[in-house]
Structure formats: structure tokens, C-alpha cells
Amino acid sequence: MNKSKTIKDISREANVSTTTVSRVLNGMSREYRISEKTEHLVLHTAQKLKYRPNHTAVSLRLQKSNLIGLLIPDLSNPFFSNIASIVSLELRKRGFSVIVTDCYEDEKTEIEVVDLLQDRRIDGLLVMPSGANPEHLVALYKMHVPVVCIDRYFTSAELPYVATHNYKGAYETTQYLISCGHEKIVCIQGVPHVMPNIQRVKGYLDAMMDAGLQNYSFVTGNNFSQENGYLETKLLLQKEAERPTAIFCLSNTILLGVLKSTREEGLKIPNDISLVTFDDAEYLKFLKPAITSVSQPVLEIAKMSIKILFKMMDQKENKEAWDPEQILLSPTIIFRKSVRNI
Amino acid sequence: MNKSKTIKDISREANVSTTTVSRVLNGMSREYRISEKTEHLVLHTAQKLKYRPNHTAVSLRLQKSNLIGLLIPDLSNPFFSNIASIVSLELRKRGFSVIVTDCYEDEKTEIEVVDLLQDRRIDGLLVMPSGANPEHLVALYKMHVPVVCIDRYFTSAELPYVATHNYKGAYETTQYLISCGHEKIVCIQGVPHVMPNIQRVKGYLDAMMDAGLQNYSFVTGNNFSQENGYLETKLLLQKEAERPTAIFCLSNTILLGVLKSTREEGLKIPNDISLVTFDDAEYLKFLKPAITSVSQPVLEIAKMSIKILFKMMDQKENKEAWDPEQILLSPTIIFRKSVRNI
DNA sequence: TATATTTGCGCAAACGATTGTTCTAAAATG
């Protein structure tokens, strides 16, 4: 850190007390009847010395860090980094800084980091949890630190969250495939225990069931990696006879793996096999054919979660007023050319 | 913030001074001859009260925040968010937290944020500058705050940096196009004033020149957006007669725009026109055809910049020992199917 | 037994701000 100037330096230089300096610098001159002359003197001296307030000291004194924690399972995933981008902007607008941590989908890391953030006395936490267990987050919440889950959440806990209505998105997408005449529809899933995945699988299964296709439903895969998509598809294409006519990828990383696999097998899309994926991404429309996808309302999710966070921070005094809002926002299906009408 | 327990609470509960508590908690029992009995008592009480140190107070006292700033021009760009991901991991390993800010390619924002970070007494700054002006960074550096530029840098300033050897990458890529028989090669650039762009353009121009093709060289465009790529390509394809046989995109966002444009015009790649782009990305190999690209050594760049940052932090006492290391790491061309051999 | 060491720990001053209370002149009032 820096041996920078302090209000004490200003006070010495201007021959006034630190009290006066502080009050002037915080724009409280009027309330405390500080003469214009003194005010100018202080302001001028501060400029001259290139004074900058020590935020650490202010935090300690005011018991407020103006720091928000942001926990992300995987920053290199565009879905998450987009959220980080929006959060960064919105919080800066409101005068907060963001401590961002990439937890690499590891719950243990996340738990450690939550402790560290607590030591730093963050004023609030936005988290896309990596694990299946909300305990560390609930503990923080109970210590009166506002916490909002984004994208991933827990039904077992009383934590506020904002996420995509994944069930609806998956249900409707599956319905769409069925309406195109598909029956053998396979679903390649991501991390099984995270809520978005659970809901998507449920939506898929229910839609199949409701169409009387329960005997055809098949869920496979176990994480959001490209490799997962690749390997699962290889396996699927093995048994030529029972090949699915459509694959529903539960993330666009999975889709990439599926594409690699179908390409290697020489399959044409959508003629040989149809494809749909969760998560829209810019490049999907440049693939040949362009891929139909379920687009999540990322901007709204990010903004909404911040709104909820601030609502809680505003009623910090009486935590009893906290009402863990749990919000699901509808996704949009973007129809392109990757589904064949049978 | 939280009315959590302090060492004073422990001191009261255990009937020892805060001095002793602090020493025990910092593992200095031996050095200060604190009896095992007292040590255990303190440790036990701390546990019982669920004590957590107040990092704000520690920072103030020790004049060290354990906070690193990370300034990014655009978090939604995978190139940058990948760097953020690596930086987050590496700094966590070393016990630092990262304040990340997305500056949205806006220099004014960046300048403001640098001030804020300085107020927070960050121990170091990693920055991918948004603007053409290094003054605010140099000022920080002169205040003895370690600063390292990543990817983008300034030749006019004495700041350390780590970046891709963009000139080399562009030169060799252009050479490759030429070796495939191309002559009318157009370069669509990004933000003109940032160093990577400048170097890439230079590499392209020199390669054209060295091949005696200077009359064919043509640089257009003005930012890294998809729209830029789209519009510039539209213009290029206007004059049918003088159409280039190859386009060199200076980022993969630009490439996406180019693709959209060529697709709309019904051009086949690489038969009608060849394409090469800077920045490799996962999806490039799934495009049809897969796109040849210049891959930047992102991991090495991130790790190297952190290494340099810590080297400076380690010799904080005598800033004179600081030696602004300026490092360029070579990129790799990944040959795929988007260039036609004429 | 007197003195020198060692053991075990606490006092109090920082770090850089904020703020309730108090104080002293000057101005206003009667």
C-alpha cells in the first residue's frame, strides 16, 4: 500500500482539525456551520496534496465495505461471464466494487471463498453455486449478509434466487420436437445435481410422458463439458438400429461435442439427426445449419438479482423484513434450421 | 457488515489481553513465549465464539489489502474472460482476492475505476487497457503500485506488459495466405489505437510489402464488433470486380460478422473467398468449413503477468529495483479448412 | 540469601477515518 496523504496531513497543512477536514470532504460543511473560507481552504489543500480517502479506514469506521462478492462456477463459460459483465456494470453504477471468484465448479473452493469474503465483510453476495449443498450460503444469510443465488438454486433452502424457468423451456422445446414428428428424442444432460439441469430434465421427461412417449425417453451424460457431449453421442450412434432422430443438448458446450461426434460419423443435420440446445450463443447462427436453441434472459436475470440484493441491503436493520424472493424468468426458443420435420 | 465477534470478545471471555489473543491467532505463541495452556484456551474460545478476523482492520493496520485489481475492456469477450478465469485461480492460490471491473472499452470509466481501486489500496493492478492513453496507469505505477498490462500495452510508457507477439502472428498468417497464391488480401481491423491491433496491421502490411504486394494491401474497419465485420464485408463485396480473394479478420468477433455477410451474399468458403482470423475459439472448428486461426497463448500470458506482478510486489521496499519487463509470447497458427489454394 | 535471568503476558500507541459532545468567542438580546 501507499504512504499517501491523510486527512491528518490536510489538517496540519490547513491548520484546522481533522474533524473539520472530514466534514468538509463529506460535503457536510453546511450542516456543521463551517465557514466558506475554511471550506475552501480545506478543499484547496486536499487538492494540493492530491488527497485520496483511504477506503479501508472508512470501511472499518462505517462498518460497511461497499464490496459485493460474486461467485462463479466457470468464468470461461460465456453464459457466466456475460452475467459477470452485467453485474460488474450495474454494481459500479451504484458505487460498489465486486470481488469475483471463479470456483471452477468446486464446492470446497466455494466454501473457502465464502469464508474469505465474510472476513472481508462484504455487504452482499451474488452466487451461482457450484455444489449441491447450500449450507455455507445459508449460514452467511443467517449472519444477516444478503445473498442471492443466480441461475442455480436450492429448493431445500430459504435463499432468494433468480433463474431461468428451465422446466418450461425444456418442456416446450421437447413439445416442439414432438410436434415435428420426433419420437426417439434423447436428452444429454450436464451436472445432474444442479437445479437448472434437474428442471430441464424434468421438463423433458414430462413432455415425453404427456405425449405418451415415456418409453422413448432417455437421459444420459453427467456434466456440461464438450467431451461429455462427444462421448455420449458416440455411444448413441453405436447401435444403428435404435438411433434417436433428435438430440436435446442441455448446454451449448454439450452441443459442440455432439457436433464433433456427428460430423465424424458423417451425419447430416437435420436430415440424419435433429439437434436442439439450451443456451443461445452468437455463433450458433453461423453454424451450418444454424442451431435452434433455448435462449435464457441473461440481462434480466442479472439485473433482477441485483435489485433483490439491494432490497435486502436497504433493510439491513430489520432482517425480519427479508422475504426470500424466488423468481423464474421465462426463456425464449429461437427457431433455426437444425430440426427436421418428419 | 456484521456484528461479529472480535478479539476483544475472546480476550474478555478468556481473561487474557487482546495482545495475547492476536499473537496466538497468528501462530506466534512460541516466539512470544505464550504457555501452551493459554494458547489452547485462546484457540478454544475463538472456536467457541466462531471468531473470524476482520480483514478490513487487518488491512488498515498492516497497510496491505491483499487485493488485486483486474481491469477488463469487455468481459463478455471469451478471450478476456478466459484471462479473468486464470487470474482468479492463480491469485486465489496465493491468498489474494480480485476486484474485477468490466470497463466496457471506455477509457473514462477505466480512469475512474483506477482511482477507486487506489482508494481501496490495492496491492497491485492487472490491466487490459481500454484506451490509448497510459497516464493514469503510469501515475499509479509511480505511486509504487505494481501494474502489469496484459494483451494491450503502450510503447510510450515504462509499464511492464505481457502480450501476444501480434506482429509475428499477423506477418506469418499473411505469408501463409500469400503462399497459397492469394494477392488481393484484405485486412479488417478492430480498434485502431490499441497495440495488438496496431501490431497486427503492421505485420500484415509488412508481409504484403515484402512479397511485393503493397499495391494490394488494404486495411479497413474500426472496432472489434461483429457489426464492424459485417458492414465492412458488405462494402467489400459491393464491387464485384475488385473482390478480395481472402479476408484476414483481426478478431473472431469480426469473423462472425464477415461470415454473416458472406452467407447472405451466397459466397462459399473457401471456394469463393478465403478466411483467416485472429483469436482461436472452440467453435471455430465446428463451423463449416472449420476456420484457420491464430491462437494466442492465453494461459501463459496470464500466468506470466502474475509472476511479474508478484516480483514487483516482493520488492516493494526498493522500487528502484523494478524493471519494467516487457514480454511478447508467440502465437500459433491453427491450420484448418478456410483457405483455398489458388 | 541476594542477584540475574527467564517466563509469560499486558499497556498503549498506532493504522485513517467519522461523529456525538463540548468549548470559545462573537453576536444578539433585554
Added chain:
DNA sequence: CATTTTAGAACAATCGTTTGCGCAAATATA
């Protein structure tokens, strides 16, 4: 002229730690 009011600013405690120095009791040494 004596007294009250007001303007203008300073005192000192506080936020939660760390740390140089000091000090009493216990033990070792002569």
C-alpha cells in the same frame, strides 16, 4: 452592561487489529 444565543470549530472515542516496549513473578545462578 449583563446575559443569552449562535456561529465555528476542536476533543476524544471509536472501528478491530498488530506490535514495540515494559513489567512482575518465577526460576536459575552465585
